[in-house]
Amino acid sequence: MNTHNVSDQPQFFQHLTEQKKKLRDAQSLKGQRPPLKPGRETIMKFHYSLMSRPKKQDAAAEKQSYLSTSFVPPPYPLYIQPLSALTKIMISDLLLETHHRGRYLVLRTVTPQDRLHGVMAIVEDERGDVSLLQLYHQEETGAFEDIFVQGGAVIATAETGFTAAAWKTKGNDCFNSGKLRGAIECYTRALDCSPTANEQTIIKLNRALVFLRSESFNAALLDLESAMTVNTKLTDKSLFRQAQAFYGLLRYRECCDVLKTLRQAYPDNAAAKTQLDRAICRLTEQTHGRYKFKQLYAEAEQLRPPYLDHATYIGPVCVRPSGIGGRGLFTTKAVAAGDLLLCEKAFAYAFVDEDGEKGNTRDISVLIDPVADTVTMGAHPELINMTIRKMYRNPSLASAVTHLHRGTYEPVDSASVDGTPVLDSFLVRRIIALNVFGCPLTSRTSYLRNITHTLQAQNHEFHSCGLWPTASYINHGCTNNATRAFIGDMMFVRATRNIPPDTELTWWYAPPADDMTHQDSLRKTWGFSCRCALCVDQQNTPNSVLHRCNALRREFHRLMETLKRTGNRDTKNAERVLAAAAATYPRPPSEVPRLSLWRLQLTMAGVFAQWVQPLKTVDYALGALASLGYVVEGGVPVPSPRRAVGSSMVMVREWGVMVVDVIDCWMFLREAYLHLLAPDLAAGAEGYARIAYRVYFGEDETFDETFGDKKPVLG
Numbered sequence: 001m002n003t004h005n006v007s008d009q010p011q012f013f014q015h016l017t018e019q020k021k022k023l024r025d026a027q028s029l030k031g032q033r034p035p036l037k038p039g040r041e042t043i044m045k046f047h048y049s050l051m052s053r054p055k056k057q058d059a060a061a062e063k064q065s066y067l068s069t070s071f072v073p074p075p076y077p078l079y080i081q082p083l084s085a086l087t088k089i090m091i092s093d094l095l096l097e098t099h100h101r102g103r104y105l106v107l108r109t110v111t112p113q114d115r116l117h118g119v120m121a122i123v124e125d126e127r128g129d130v131s132l133l134q135l136y137h138q139e140e141t142g143a144f145e146d147i148f149v150q151g152g153a154v155i156a157t158a159e160t161g162f163t164a165a166a167w168k169t170k171g172n173d174c175f176n177s178g179k180l181r182g183a184i185e186c187y188t189r190a191l192d193c194s195p196t197a198n199e200q201t202i203i204k205l206n207r208a209l210v211f212l213r214s215e216s217f218n219a220a221l222l223d224l225e226s227a228m229t230v231n232t233k234l235t236d237k238s239l240f241r242q243a244q245a246f247y248g249l250l251r252y253r254e255c256c257d258v259l260k261t262l263r264q265a266y267p268d269n270a271a272a273k274t275q276l277d278r279a280i281c282r283l284t285e286q287t288h289g290r291y292k293f294k295q296l297y298a299e300a301e302q303l304r305p306p307y308l309d310h311a312t313y314i315g316p317v318c319v320r321p322s323g324i325g326g327r328g329l330f331t332t333k334a335v336a337a338g339d340l341l342l343c344e345k346a347f348a349y350a351f352v353d354e355d356g357e358k359g360n361t362r363d364i365s366v367l368i369d370p371v372a373d374t375v376t377m378g379a380h381p382e383l384i385n386m387t388i389r390k391m392y393r394n395p396s397l398a399s400a401v402t403h404l405h406r407g408t409y410e411p412v413d414s415a416s417v418d419g420t421p422v423l424d425s426f427l428v429r430r431i432i433a434l435n436v437f438g439c440p441l442t443s444r445t446s447y448l449r450n451i452t453h454t455l456q457a458q459n460h461e462f463h464s465c466g467l468w469p470t471a472s473y474i475n476h477g478c479t480n481n482a483t484r485a486f487i488g489d490m491m492f493v494r495a496t497r498n499i500p501p502d503t504e505l506t507w508w509y510a511p512p513a514d515d516m517t518h519q520d521s522l523r524k525t526w527g528f529s530c531r532c533a534l535c536v537d538q539q540n541t542p543n544s545v546l547h548r549c550n551a552l553r554r555e556f557h558r559l560m561e562t563l564k565r566t567g568n569r570d571t572k573n574a575e576r577v578l579a580a581a582a583a584t585y586p587r588p589p590s591e592v593p594r595l596s597l598w599r600l601q602l603t604m605a606g607v608f609a610q611w612v613q614p615l616k617t618v619d620y621a622l623g624a625l626a627s628l629g630y631v632v633e634g635g636v637p638v639p640s641p642r643r644a645v646g647s648s649m650v651m652v653r654e655w656g657v658m659v660v661d662v663i664d665c666w667m668f669l670r671e672a673y674l675h676l677l678a679p680d681l682a683a684g685a686e687g688y689a690r691i692a693y694r695v696y697f698g699e700d701e702t703f704d705e706t707f708g709d710k711k712p713v714l715g
């Protein structure tokens with residue numbers, strides 16, 4: 001949703017076609033031996049030459065864009081057997097395009113490690129044959145040391161003669177020099193060497209600390225629980241680490257409980273006090289959905305990537321079987337327009353700094369998927385890596401992703417092998433393809449930036465993207481009743497209308513379009529056709545009517561251009577065209593919103609607002625709302641010298657389709673009512689503008705700031 005699909009752009013379409021051909025050519029060699037296998041020297045030379053290419057870090061230093069291309073390989077079934085069930089094979093036995101299922105290789109690294117899409121190095125087997133080995137979805141260098149160590153075995157062999165104490169010391173050395181993977185390995189070896197009860201406690205506490213540093217919170221918690229069972233005396237260290245693990249797993253209540261115990265036993269522990277205050281804030285957010293929005297904006301402005309330290313709140317919604325497709329998200333109680341339904345922190349979020357500010361590169365990838373027949377531009381490959389790594393590190397969190405919609409993909413039925421969690425990267429890719437959201441840094445800044453160029457501030461495609469699992473259950477509906485806003489990696493979902501209990505929520509995956517092009521994108525990306533009242537009505541509309549409506553729209557734009565160019569204020573022709581366009585709709589807008597009409601009416605309202613013709617402004621702004629399906633009562637003043645007479649209130653009886661321009665519509669009305677000396681109507685219009693604002697940006701704390709002088713931004 002809102003991801004940057006570039007499949008139709010000629011250069012990317014060509015890329016996709018070439019990639020599909022390469023795949024077919026490769027498949028035709030399946031099962032054959034490589035015809036011309038380069039020698040050891042050539043392979044090594046190639047690797048070293050590749051290593052000297054310009055790197056992402058170099059681009060960062062130069063503040064340049066870094067564009068890389070990744071390909072999604074066709075999925076194949078996982079092979080899940082313990083190492084003991086496999087038989088050995090040599091590099092010279094490897095065949096092209098073949099998965100050597102049931103086999104293993106013993107390899108040694110003979111070059112330094114490099115990183116492109118995966119971690120790679122040249123390796124040799126026991127006969128001295130060499131090959132390139134790539135491992136995908138590995139932790140970023142920086143947090144972890146290299147996975148391939150030159151001269152080291154790829155599958156580590158045991159060192160003999162070390163005691164538990166010696167391994168522990170080696171583990172401490174690794175940790176102190178930032179080698180987290182090595183430290184975990186050493187502590188694990190130490191635990192295998194029959195340590196004393198006291199040693200065991202210390203080793204587990206130490207290993208828990210390394211797990212915390214590497215964000216493996218489940219493993220940290222296990223070590224801490226086990227250490228605390230062996231040694232029942234609760235130390236401040238063990239309690240503090242346990243609280244950190246709970247915090248990382250988003251278990252804020254347990255985190256608070258542990259910290260309270262810690263505070264009682266160690267009242268002078270200042271770090272515990274700070275951590276408790278932080279955990280209490282998260283618990284309040286998680287329980288009540290209360291957020292300090294200005295603080296969130298400040299954090300989103302400062303942090304790169306903008307990972308905000310805030311909690312998910314799941315409001316009055318739950319997942320149920322849907323009448324539309326699969327499962328959906330439903331209200332559990334009546335909610336009003338503007339109410340917060342949920343606020344979710346991304347499970348994973350890959351950020352692209354659109355401005356390249358603050359020393360960040362615009363690190364954009366093009367992801368070519370020959371099987372899905374799509375090319376996406378943005379941070380998708382990074383999102384896939386991040387999601388897989390997080391699931392691998394924290395198995396208890398993984399089900400939030402694996403339960404998501406996966407289309408027809410059949411996952412394997414195994415949780416672990418040889419004590420290691422099984423993670424199907426093809427499944428994760430498929431889930432991400434169907435559930436990913438493109439997102440701006442914040443919805444508000446994106447809007448403010450865009451309104452200076454165009455009225456169509458919604459419907460943008462973004463390079464940054466993320467996975468918000470609960471929000472992913474919301475199905476598509478052209479007449480939306482919910483919408484999403486972003487502040488950093490937090491998504492706010494609000495009701496766009498008053499919704500009764502037990503109602504399915506829907507929003508736009510692709511915005512409805514007059515020419516039904518949104519159906520193509522719904523079919524191609526998500527595999528369904530929309531059957532909502534709007535789409536059915538559009539499908540049933542004769543082509544001749546659609547053509548007439550399109551022709552009238554073009555004529556309207558031509559007339560408006562002429563008015564702008566000549567400065568002429570005679571709008572009769574344009575108004576006549578608008579009336580003719582409205583007459584092409586056989587059903588009232590409250591039944592079938594007129595999505596190609598409201599924008600024209602709003603444009604007209606904007607023009608009259610600029611010319612300070614308030615009655616006309618009111619007329620067209622209310623017309624635009626009506627076309628979107630709103631049933632508004634009142635709001636039509638009759639001007640008099642001292643104060644407007646006629647209706648003194650404006651009230652939305654039925655809510656219509658929510659688009660971001662609804663805010664401007666209400667602000668035009670507000671301004672016009674003030675000119676007509678109708679302050680009650682102006683206050684009512686501002687109230688609705690605030691609701692629309694809250695719906696679109698997730699909050700209304702910044703409403704006054706945005707409309708500082710209370711004038712519409714547009715005009």
Ligand SMILES: C[S@@+](CC[C@H](N)C(=O)[O-])C[C@H]1O[C@@H](n2cnc3c(N)ncnc32)[C@H](O)[C@@H]1O
Nearest residue numbers: 324325326327405434435472473475476526528
């Ligand atoms: C992001 S998931 C939404 C949640 C999904 N329904 C589930 O069961 O988990 C997207 C998938 O939901 C289904 N879907 C969403 N909106 C739909 C609609 N309006 N009509 C039919 N199917 C829809 C399609 O299968 C689509 O690929």
